[in-house]
Amino acid sequence: MELSACFSLAWLTLRRNGLRSALTLLGITIGVGAVLTMVAVGNGARASIEDQVAAAGMNVITVTAGNYKMKGEDAGGGVVDHQASLVEPWEERADDGTRLLDEPVRTRQGLGRAERTWRRVSRPAPRRVAWSPAVFYPQRGEVTFTLVGHPEDDPMEKHNHPTSRERLGDSAAGLGAAATLTRDDSKAIRDQVKGVQYVAAGVHESARVVLDDRRWFTRLHGTESDMPRIRRTWSLTHGRFFNDAESNRGEQVIVLGSVVYAKLFPDGKTDPTGVTVTIWNQPFKVVGVLASTTWTSSGNVGDDEFDAVYVPLGAVHRLLNLSKLNTITVTSKSAAETTRVSKDVTALLRARHKIAEAAPDDFVVKTQASSALGKGINPQVARAIAGNVPGLESVTLEQLSQTMERSSRTMTALLASVASVSLLVGGIGIMNVMLLSVTERTREIGIRMALGARARDVMLQFMAEAVTLSLTGGVIGVAVGMVAAGSVRQMLKWATIVSPGAVFIAVGVAAAVGIFFGLYPARQASRLDPIEALRFE
Amino acid sequence: MAPLISLQDLTKTYTVGEVAVHALRGVSLDIDAGEFTSIVGPSGSGKSTCMHILGCLDRPTTGRYLLEGKDVSQLTRDELARVRNHKIGFVFQSFNLLPRTSALENVELPMLYTGTKVAPAERHRRARAALASVGLENRMDHFPNQLSGGQQQRVAIARALMTEPPILLADEPTGNLDSRTSVEVMEIFQRLRMERGITIILITHDHEIAEYGSRVVSFKDGHVVSDSKNETWREASRELADMPLVTA
Numbered sequence: 056m057e058l059s060a061c062f063s064l065a066w067l068t069l070r071r072n073g074l075r076s077a078l079t080l081l082g083i084t085i086g087v088g089a090v091l092t093m094v095a096v097g098n099g100a101r102a103s104i105e106d107q108v109a110a111a112g113m114n115v116i117t118v119t120a121g122n123y124k125m126k127g128e129d130a131g132g133g134v135v136d137h138q139a140s141l142v143e144p145w146e147e148r149a150d151d152g153t154r155l156l157d158e159p160v161r162t163r164q165g166l167g168r169a170e171r172t173w174r175r176v177s178r179p180a181p182r183r184v185a186w187s188p189a190v191f192y193p194q195r196g197e198v199t200f201t202l203v204g205h206p207e208d209d210p211m212e213k214h215n216h217p218t219s220r221e222r223l224g225d226s227a228a229g230l231g232a233a234a235t236l237t238r239d240d241s242k243a244i245r246d247q248v249k250g251v252q253y254v255a256a257g258v259h260e261s262a263r264v265v266l267d268d269r270r271w272f273t274r275l276h277g278t279e280s281d282m283p284r285i286r287r288t289w290s291l292t293h294g295r296f297f298n299d300a301e302s303n304r305g306e307q308v309i310v311l312g313s314v315v316y317a318k319l320f321p322d323g324k325t326d327p328t329g330v331t332v333t334i335w336n337q338p339f340k341v342v343g344v345l346a347s348t349t350w351t352s353s354g355n356v357g358d359d360e361f362d363a364v365y366v367p368l369g370a371v372h373r374l375l376n377l378s379k380l381n382t383i384t385v386t387s388k389s390a391a392e393t394t395r396v397s398k399d400v401t402a403l404l405r406a407r408h409k410i411a412e413a414a415p416d417d418f419v420v421k422t423q424a425s426s427a428l429g430k431g432i433n434p435q436v437a438r439a440i441a442g443n444v445p446g447l448e449s450v451t452l453e454q455l456s457q458t459m460e461r462s463s464r465t466m467t468a469l470l471a472s473v474a475s476v477s478l479l480v481g482g483i484g485i486m487n488v489m490l491l492s493v494t495e496r497t498r499e500i501g502i503r504m505a506l507g508a509r510a511r512d513v514m515l516q517f518m519a520e521a522v523t524l525s526l527t528g529g530v531i532g533v534a535v536g537m538v539a540a541g542s543v544r545q546m547l548k549w550a551t552i553v554s555p556g557a558v559f560i561a562v563g564v565a566a567a568v569g570i571f572f573g574l575y576p577a578r579q580a581s582r583l584d585p586i587e588a589l590r591f592e
Numbered sequence: 593m594a595p596l597i598s599l600q601d602l603t604k605t606y607t608v609g610e611v612a613v614h615a616l617r618g619v620s621l622d623i624d625a626g627e628f629t630s631i632v633g634p635s636g637s638g639k640s641t642c643m644h645i646l647g648c649l650d651r652p653t654t655g656r657y658l659l660e661g662k663d664v665s666q667l668t669r670d671e672l673a674r675v676r677n678h679k680i681g682f683v684f685q686s687f688n689l690l691p692r693t694s695a696l697e698n699v700e701l702p703m704l705y706t707g708t709k710v711a712p713a714e715r716h717r718r719a720r721a722a723l724a725s726v727g728l729e730n731r732m733d734h735f736p737n738q739l740s741g742g743q744q745q746r747v748a749i750a751r752a753l754m755t756e757p758p759i760l761l762a763d764e765p766t767g768n769l770d771s772r773t774s775v776e777v778m779e780i781f782q783r784l785r786m787e788r789g790i791t792i793i794l795i796t797h798d799h800e801i802a803e804y805g806s807r808v809v810s811f812k813d814g815h816v817v818s819d820s821k822n823e824t825w826r827e828a829s830r831e832l833a834d835m836p837l838v839t840a
Contacts, residue, residue: 504676507705509670512673512705586650589688
């Protein structure tokens with residue numbers, strides 16, 4: 056007998072015994088439904104924990120160009136000679152304006168000190184960006200500064216620093232020798248490192264944002280469209296972040312931080328989207344306003360995230376004649392994998408930059424776990440740390456997130472054991488009914504055998520009935536579970552996630568229960584002697 | 593021509609507890625294609641055991657059973673099931689229709705086990721034709737408990753003919769029927785034999801019913817005690833014509 060015929064026959068037979076079939080599959084239904092609900096609640100809880108962990112930035116890895124840790128401690132391993140390791144292309148200028156650069160020439164042994172030779176090359180002069188001194192020095196002469204320490208330590212003075220003012224390309228764009236990261240590096244991280252979720256390359260400048268007679272000197276981040284997905288605490292009070300297309304084309308669009316918005320639109324009500332602001336005498340169309348969702352990092356003047364503007368990286372590169380990056384921001388898919396991903400990123404960049412074994416990195420990889428303890432993290436997480444951990448300093452956020460994942464695993468194991476018990480009971484119910492049915496239908500089995508049914512036909516028929524029972528129970532159970540999960544979400548406001556995987560497994564397990572507990576009754580049926588079965592009253 | 597069925601020195605011994613029961617003690621019997629053989633005998637004579645072996649429901653202890661020249665006495669259970677499906681149609685005393693299953697579905701039953709794929713539409717078509725041939729074209733969707741005994745037996749005959757077997761094996765087919773319907777069933781058997789050349793083996797304890805056969809074999813104590821051609825077999829169709837339509 057064909058399988059499809061078996062199942063349609065089983066369906067008919069079960070329909071004829073409607074009430075009994077319904078009561079039998081109730082066990083499986085309740086089991087599957089309860090399990091699915093609990094898994095949904097568990098998943099929801101885990102997801103919200105992971106959300107909070109991610110919001111706290113535990114999975115964020117920041118790669119910064121250049122490395123100030125030159126003396127070898129914690130800089131790529133081993134004590135390294137500063138002089139030997141740093142590639143320093145000194146810059147000179149020829150009479151015609153072209154730059155004369157010393158570039159290291161690669162030799163057989165790579166870039167080791169002993170083999171290094173230099174080659175003088177000339178590079179075309181970078182295009183100058185149009186400047187308006189009126190924009191940059193509106194109050195010149197009205198303010199006097201008292202310098203303390205090194206002139207470059209002064210935050211106000213920094214903006215007027217010659218390297219910043221001239222904007223002469225990468226080596227002069229505040230990066231100098233630290234201009235080591237490229238967009239290709241960022242692409243390589245995205246494509247080659249396993250477990251990477253989002254990658255956003257960044258160039259960070261300072262700029263004066265001008266709107267009519269209002270102006271505000273602030274941080275300007277040239278970044279990519281994935282950035283709001285990395286910064287989980289961001290929300291957009293107006294408009295949107297710039298999208299992939301705008302990012303890729305480097306359009307002159309801009310997202311204002313809440314502080315900048317407040318300064319440029321003092322009434323606080325105007326919708327700024329569509330308004331054009333000016334930076335570097337260039338028009339930028341406002342597409343959105345960015346604000347914080349947490350009180351820990353709300354926008355204050357001087358804040359790097361919200362006293363800032365965001366424009367596509369390509370636009371900054373084009374307008375300032377740059378090609379290198381200051382930072383690459385990476386997130387790992389799982390908070391627990393952050394360390395592994397950061398190590399992979401380090402290894403990849405070292406390989407790409409062809410850094411010799413003993414030489415230090417020419418970049419710095421930082422994870423939030425290593426640097427952000429206590430800084431701008433989610434209040435719940437902060438409370439969890441403060442309340443539960445005795446040796447606070449010794450615990451990293453990553454360890455905390457691992458603890459959370461462990462506890463959710465425990466929860467899952469608990470659910471699984473509840474699941475197996477309820478499915479076991481449901482399965483025994485099916486077996487019981489099937490055994491009863493075999494006895495009841497002995498004569499039918501005899502008739503079928505007399506008419507030519509082989510042992511396996513009979514077996515298949517009863518297996519099909521058991522599996523149909525349990526599968527139907529499972530499918531109804533899935534529906535019940537979804538409804539239950541939905542009402543938990545509605546009434547208790549708990550996060551619930553019914554994952555397709557859980558549904559698939561629930562139905563699969565139900566079918567497996569049917570097969571397992573249908574096997575014995577079906578075997579009993581198939582072993583009947585046709586003569587005896589025909590005589591059965 | 594080799595006989596359709598050839599039983600050669602069959603014995604069958606059951607052990608019930610410590611006691612060995614010899615149900616058949618050496619039976620030899622040849623049945624040609626197209627014969628209408630009645631097997632008679634009192635209960636315990638071995639005729640039922642013989643019927644089970646003839647119907648491939650059971651295997652003999654010793655001896656050979658040649659069906660169409662092939663020895664089927666030592667086949668496996670599954671092989672016997674195949675033979676039953678293709679070669680033998682069963683008609684039982686108690687009809688043995690599946691309850692809560694329509695006449696049409698009952699008739700279709702053997703088609704499920706032929707081992708070759710038959711489209712449902714083809715199955716329905718053949719089942720309808722079979723039911724029509726026994727005069728039940730108007731009762732196809734009735735359940736067995738909505739049919740009279742005679743109608744149920746006719747459904748059973750239609751079912752037995754579904755796979756077009758050469759042999760029809762009837763075990764006390766009239767035991768639960770009144771006299772007129774018994775004759776009706778005999779009329780169907782005789783017609784099948786005449787029109788389609790089906791070999792009919794009728795097991796009964798009723799000598800009057802046995803008289804419809806063209807040959808009568810008597811069993812007693814596990815032996816064949818008499819085996820004779822019955823040239824003067826009763827003709828059911830003629831008797832039916834003489835019978836009143838409504839029986840008392």
